[in-house]
Amino acid sequence: MGCFSPELWLRQLLSGPGLGLAAALLLLVLCLRARRTRRPGEPPLIKGWLPYFGEALKLAKDPIGFMATLQKQYGDTFTLLLGGKYITFILDPFQYQPVIKNQKLSFRIFSNKIVTRVFDVKKLIMDDKMNDELHTSYQFLQGKHLDSLMENTMQSLRQVFEPQLLKTTSWDTADLFKFCSSVIFETTFTSLHGNYLADDRKTFITELRDDLSKFDDKFPQLVSGMPIELLRNIKSIRMKLKKHLTTENLAKIQGWSEIIQRRQDTLEKYYTPEDIEIGAHHLSFLWASVTNTTSAMFWTMYYLLRHPEAMAVLRDEIDHLLQSTGQKKGPGLSIHLTREQLDSLIYLESTILEALRLCTVSGIFRFVQEDLTLHLETQDYRLRKGDFVGIFPPALHYDPEVFEAPEEFRFDRFIEDGKKKTTFYKRGKKLKHYVIPFGFGISKCPGRFLAFVEIKQLxxxxxxxxxxxxISDKPAALNFSRVLLGVPYPDCDVSFRYKVKS
Ligand code: HEM
Known part of the structure; x- marks a missing residue:
């Protein structure tokens, strides 16, 4: 997609060697793209005044408010020019199904473009069979396989937290985003990939995390199609990351999870063992497993810290469960909860869901493979080959008809009469889906169960x-530099303090 951060794009292009290229590019697209007009049967067309970028600046500034304004003005379906791409947004939640079920709207073409651009994985586009096989590996993130991943996660969390528990009971101060990113990275990486065997395990983990974070900083630019050569040292950082995850280097890590084993077996069928592209595949999976989980953890913790009354209810709920399962805090990190027990913590689950409702600014996209008519309940719409169709979850998450006072954090929003609340209505009709942080249909995140388990355990x-x-008084806001690309990071870090309970 080319719509995510026009300011970054321009700034980067207009510095140094990008200047000539920027001028040529802008001239070209100005001529090519400004000419489109709305044809009969097509949704309202909103191009903005800026050629090529269209309304990308407004979207990047305030995505939720801007889309709400457009929805009021044009209704639930309209086509928006964003960074050279025309995206038809379908905002009525009762019309998601026709989009998801339409075979001519492809997720794979959309996602292959991104994976190729960002991670330099070339073979996916050419090899559907390999793609299918890699997708079957996602079964190892569910069911009984999830139980063993959950054990790995608990083991990793012990490794992270037991040294902390030996400390005295004095306060330590930390920055919340840095804290979440460090704990989630180490836990996720170790749970999925295993333990690095050499003595310098900690150094290895820290370096890998820091490199992934530098690479991830430039993710929006890479997605938007900016050549990696314009992004200073990102090309060499990406190469370093890929090399860490090649067959030879992965062999230095012991205790791969089933999913990593299956992915490696599949990749070895399609590549020679020494092919660096194997590392690129593992990098894309590592990135997917860590980034959104980190920001989801940040926002959940952030809201809990700002709402001590919610934290007190959660502490009570957990204490009650530990007592009822006969568990006491012993030396070290001795507690152990099964998946069913974790699932029974309904206030905990509601809190995470509420943080995701408030903080998901991702988009769900499909590529229009040929000119077609999309049949919606209310109306038919003509769509053009080469455009995209998008679902924008915040339009649902912030809909006051569905959620009362939608901009407020209410940790118990998903609880009713002491049970999980799963009934939400719009226009008097029950909604099948009311919180969609993990995508939809074929592109639904395969790691969603693991993400929930990991955040709950932590x-x-x-x-x-x-x-x-x-500690910080200043509230954190969503940083929209990666709008439409998942759960945003905060615009500033937030300091907090913690000490081992006496
Ligand atoms: C709270 C945490 C997470 C959130 C909010 C999240 C969200 C998403 C979303 C929205 C998508 C779909 C993207 C699209 O439609 O273009 C996705 C895809 C994906 N996610 Fe997650 N994710 C999370 C955690 C994880 C974890 C822990 C893993 C792995 C263990 C993971 C692995 C993946 C993979 C592999 C895909 C690509 C699926 C495909 O190509 O079909 N995610 N995620």
Missing amino acids: LVILLTYFDLEI
């Missing part, structure tokens, strides 16, 4: 073993 540990308090 919160159980933090709330059971630590006192936690926010």
